[in-house]
Amino acid sequence: MTGDTKCTFKLRPMERSDLDSVLPWFQDVEDLARFDRTTRVPLNQAHAESWWKDAFAAPDASRQCWFVIETLAGDTIGLAGLDSISNINRDAVVAVFVDKATRRSGVGIRAAALLMDLGFRQLGLNRITSYYRADNHNSRDLVAKIGCQIEGTMRQAWFAEGQFHDMVVVGILRDDWMVHREVLGQELDAKTVVSLGPTDCTAWSWPPKIADN
Structure with missing residues (x-):
């Protein structure tokens, strides 16, 4: 992306064909x-279908909702979702993954912010949690940018590459997000936009027009 070129991406519900x-x-x-944290071996098609079966077979999106992040041309460049949604505790776990070639472009933070809006402003959640391997600086920076606070470290809870790594647990409450949302909306430029649904829907695009919300 160069100059004043605007790059637009969108979230849409993940389908089995996206595998x-x-x-x-x-x-x-x-x-x-x-x-x-849970997968250590490469997945083939059958493994992937089994891994995602709950996302496709659930009768509604009350427990998990997953989206692909794609370009307007239809190229898939990432995944984003709310998992382990609890209607009793009104919380969920957020996860965002972006293809290596697209990382550090601003797509991930905008997709994550959309999920914050979806969880807090549409699903009525009160808390969203995330976690990351302590040496994963991309994830560390992303969750910090959306306003998550470090709530603890699970020592040596993540085994990979022959050694144990610490796992950092972070979270954000609805009230904190609604304050941070305005600040973040002003910080992010509109050269990169991620929308949920129609790309002309300003109410579900990031960065949003804060004055309109």
Whole structure:
């Protein structure tokens, strides 16, 4: 992206057919072990379908909702979702993964902010949690940017590449997000925009027009 060129991306609900596009990400062992605590071996098509079966088979999106991040041309460049949604405790776990070639472009933070809005302003959540491997600086910077606070460190809770790593747990409450949202909305420029649904829907685009909300 150069000059005043505007890059627009969108979130749309993940479909079973998207597995063909995202499967290569789950076959990069080093990258997989950095972002996912539960998977250590490359996934084939059958494994991937089994891994994601709950996301596709659930009768509604009350427990998890996953999206692909894609360009306007339809190229998939990432995944973003709210998982372990609890309607009793009104909380969820947020996860964002962006293809290596697109990292540090601002897409991840905008997708994450959209999920914050979805969780707090649409699903009625009160808390969103995330966690990351202590040496994963991309994830560390992203969750800090959306206003998550470090709430603790689980020592040697993440085994990968022959050694134990610490796992950092972070979280943000609805009231904190609604304050931080205005600050973040002013900080992020509109040269990169991520939308949920129609790309002309300003109410569900990041960065938003704060004055309109």
